[in-house]
Amino acid sequence: MFRLILRRLAISVAVLWLVTLLVFVATLLLPGDPARAILGQQATPERIAALNDQLGLDAPVWQRYLDWLGGVVTGDLGTSAASQGPVTELLGGRIGASLVLLVGAAVISTVLGLALGTWSALRRGRAVDHTVSGLSLVVAALPEFVIGVALIVVLSTTVLPVLPSVTLAPPGEPVWSRPSQLVLPILALTLVVTPYITRMMRATMSEVLDSGYVEMARLKGLPERVVITRHAVPHAIGPVAQVIAIQLAWLAGGVVVVEFLFRYPGIGQALIDAVNNRDVEVVQAITLLIAAVYIVVNLIADIVGIMTNPKLRAEVAR
Amino acid sequence: MTATTTQSTLLRRAWALPQAKIGLALTVVVVGVAVLGPWVGPWLTGHDTTSFAGKPFQSGGIAGTDGLGRDVFTRFLSGGLTLLIYAVLATALGLVLGAVLGMLAGYSGGWLDSLIMRGSDVLLSFPQLVFALLAIAMIGPEGWLLVLVIGITHAPRVARVARQATVAVKDADFIRAARMYAMPRRRILLREVLPNITGPLMVELGLRLTYSIGYVASLSFLGLGIQPPTADWGLMINENRIALVVEPWGVLLPVLAIAVLTVGTNLITDSLASAAAGTSQSGKPQTAKEASA
Numbered sequence: 106m107f108r109l110i111l112r113r114l115a116i117s118v119a120v121l122w123l124v125t126l127l128v129f130v131a132t133l134l135l136p137g138d139p140a141r142a143i144l145g146q147q148a149t150p151e152r153i154a155a156l157n158d159q160l161g162l163d164a165p166v167w168q169r170y171l172d173w174l175g176g177v178v179t180g181d182l183g184t185s186a187a188s189q190g191p192v193t194e195l196l197g198g199r200i201g202a203s204l205v206l207l208v209g210a211a212v213i214s215t216v217l218g219l220a221l222g223t224w225s226a227l228r229r230g231r232a233v234d235h236t237v238s239g240l241s242l243v244v245a246a247l248p249e250f251v252i253g254v255a256l257i258v259v260l261s262t263t264v265l266p267v268l269p270s271v272t273l274a275p276p277g278e279p280v281w282s283r284p285s286q287l288v289l290p291i292l293a294l295t296l297v298v299t300p301y302i303t304r305m306m307r308a309t310m311s312e313v314l315d316s317g318y319v320e321m322a323r324l325k326g327l328p329e330r331v332v333i334t335r336h337a338v339p340h341a342i343g344p345v346a347q348v349i350a351i352q353l354a355w356l357a358g359g360v361v362v363v364e365f366l367f368r369y370p371g372i373g374q375a376l377i378d379a380v381n382n383r384d385v386e387v388v389q390a391i392t393l394l395i396a397a398v399y400i401v402v403n404l405i406a407d408i409v410g411i412m413t414n415p416k417l418r419a420e421v422a423r
Numbered sequence: 424m425t426a427t428t429t430q431s432t433l434l435r436r437a438w439a440l441p442q443a444k445i446g447l448a449l450t451v452v453v454v455g456v457a458v459l460g461p462w463v464g465p466w467l468t469g470h471d472t473t474s475f476a477g478k479p480f481q482s483g484g485i486a487g488t489d490g491l492g493r494d495v496f497t498r499f500l501s502g503g504l505t506l507l508i509y510a511v512l513a514t515a516l517g518l519v520l521g522a523v524l525g526m527l528a529g530y531s532g533g534w535l536d537s538l539i540m541r542g543s544d545v546l547l548s549f550p551q552l553v554f555a556l557l558a559i560a561m562i563g564p565e566g567w568l569l570v571l572v573i574g575i576t577h578a579p580r581v582a583r584v585a586r587q588a589t590v591a592v593k594d595a596d597f598i599r600a601a602r603m604y605a606m607p608r609r610r611i612l613l614r615e616v617l618p619n620i621t622g623p624l625m626v627e628l629g630l631r632l633t634y635s636i637g638y639v640a641s642l643s644f645l646g647l648g649i650q651p652p653t654a655d656w657g658l659m660i661n662e663n664r665i666a667l668v669v670e671p672w673g674v675l676l677p678v679l680a681i682a683v684l685t686v687g688t689n690l691i692t693d694s695l696a697s698a699a700a701g702t703s704q705s706g707k708p709q710t711a712k713e714a715s716a
Binding site for chain 2: 116119120121123124127128131132134135242243245246247248249250251254255257258262263354355357358359361362365366376377379380381383385388392395396399400403
C-alpha cells in the first residue's frame with residue numbers, strides 16, 4: 106500500500122511541476138511586447154524599460170522560468186503590476202477569506218449530501234426518492250452564477266430581503282466579523298456541489314443495501330438503525346469519499362464566480378481583477394495556487410481511495 | 424453490431440424515459456428563442472439591440488430598458504445565439520479532440536497511452552474556468568479563444584471516457600479480425616472502434632454541452648467572455664444586476680433562459696446515461712462531475 110501511495114505522490118509532484126511549466130508558458134502568449142500590452146499604448150519608453158527589467162524580460166526564456174520557479178518555491182510570487190506591491194502581500198488576507206467559504210461549503214455540503222443520499226436510498230422508488238433525485242438533477246445543471254443570482258433574488262432583494270447580497274469588508278476587518286454576509290456565498294457553493302454528493306451516496310447506498318452482509322445483519326435481528334449506521338454506511342463511505350474530494354476540488358474553481366458575484370474579497374475576486382488589469386504575475390500566482398489545491402485534494406482523494414479499497418490493500422500485500 | 428443499430432437503440436431507450444421528453448421540450452424552447460429571437464426581436468418591439476429606446480431603467484415596453492436605455496426584451500431575444508454557437512463549437516472541438524486522443528491512447532497502449540494520459544492529467548489539474556481565465560489574461564477576451572480554451576479543457580475529460588470505452592472493446596473478435604486483415608489503425612479506429620463507443624460519447628456530448636453553456640455564460644457574466652455592446656445573456660446579467668430591485672427583468676429573463684437551457688440539456692444527458700448504463704455491463708449510472716473531474 107505504501108508503495109502505491111508513494112507512486113501516487115510522485116505523480117502529483119510531477120504534475121505540479123508540469124503545471125508550473127504550463128502557467129509560465131502561458132505568459133509567452135502575451136502578444137508582441139508584453140510590457141506594452143500590460144502598460145497600454147500610452148506608456149513611456151522608460152516605464153516599458155523599467156517593467157521589462159522588473160519582469161526580467163530581457164533574459165532568455167529558460168532563465169526567466171528558473172528565476173520565476175525559484176521565486177515560487179521560496180515564497181516570492183513576484184510583484185503586482187497594478188498595486189506595485191508584492192503578490193504575497195496582496196494574497197495574504199484573501200486566502201483566509203476564500204478558505205472560510207471553501208471549508209464552510211465543504212462541511213455543509215458533505216453532511217447534507219450524505220444525509221440526503223442515504224435518506225433517498227432508504228426510500229427507493231418512493232416520492233421522497235423521486236423528489237430528491239429530480240431536484241439534484243435540476244440543481245446540478247445550473248452554473249454557479251445562476252444559483253447565486255437566484256439566491257440574491259429570493260433571499261436578498263425581492264421576496265425575502267433578509268441577507269446582504271454584497272460583502273462589505275472595510276480594510277483591516279476580517280470578512281467573518283459579519284457572519285450574515287457569509288451566508289449567501291456559502292449557500293451558493295453548497296448548492297453547486299451537494300447534488301453530486303447526494304447522487305453518488307444514493308447510488309452507493311442502494312448497492313450496499315442490496316448486499317449480502319446487510320441482509321445477514323437484518324436476518325440476525327439487529328434493529329434497523331444499527332443495520333444502517335454500523336453495517337451499511339461504513340461500506341458506502343469509501344467510494345463516496347473520492348467523489349466528495351473531487352467536488353471539493355471543484356469548489357476551488359467555483360469560488361471564482363461566486364466571489365465575483367458577491368464582491369467577496371477572496372482570491373477569486375483577485376483573479377478576475379488581475380485578468381482585467383493584465384496583472385500577469387498575480388494571474389500566475391493565483392492559477393498556480395488553485396491548481397495546487399486541486400492537485401492536493403485529488404491526491405488525498407486517491408489516498409483515501411487506496412486505503413479504503415480492500416482490493417488495493419491486498420494487491421500491495423502480494 | 425453496426426453503428427446505426429447501436430445508436431438508434433440507445434436513442435430509443437433514452438427517449439422512453441420521461442426526463443428525455445421534458446429535457447428536449449425545455450431545450451427546444453430556449454434554442455427556439457435564441458435562434459429566432461435576433462430576427463423577431465426588432466420586428467416585435469421596434470427597437471434594435473443597441474438603439475436608444477427610452478430613459479435608463481424605465482419599465483416601458485415589455486421588459487423595460489437597461490442602464491443605457493436600450494430595450495431589455497429586444498436584447499434578451501438576441502442574447503442567446505452567440506452563446507449557443509460558442510457553446511456548440513467548444514463542445515464539438517472538445518468531443519472530437521478528446522475522442523481521437525482517447526481512442527488512440529486506449530487502442531495503442533504503451534508510450535503513446537502514457538504520454539496522452541499524463542498530458543491530460545496536467546490539464547485536469549486546473550478547474551476549467553481557471554484555465555480559461557489564464558488564457559484570457561494573456562490573449563484577451565476573443566471569441567475564438569473562448570471556443571478554443573473551453574474545447575481544450577473538455578478534451579482530457581472526454582479522452583478519459585473514450586479511452587476506457589476503447590480498452591473495453593479493443594480485444595473483441597471483430598477488431599482482432601480487422602487487425603489480422605492488416606487494416607490500417609486509422610480505419611480500425613474509425614470503422615470498428617468508434618461505432619462501438621458511441622454510447623459513452625453521446626453521454627459526454629450532452630454533459631460537455633451543458634458545461635460549455637455554463638462556462639461561456641459564466642465568462643460573459645464575469646465580463647471576460649462576449650464583449651459589449653453585443654447583447655448576450657451572461658453579459659446582460661452583469662450589466663443589469665445593479666438595478667435588480669428597480670428593473671429585475673434585465674437579470675431575470677437571461678437567468679431563466681440559461682437555467683432552463685442547462686436543465687434541459689442535463690435532463691437529456693441523464694436519460695442518455697441511464698440508457699447507456701442499461702446496455703453496458705457496468706451497472707451504476709454516472710453523473711456529471713463524477714466523470715469529469
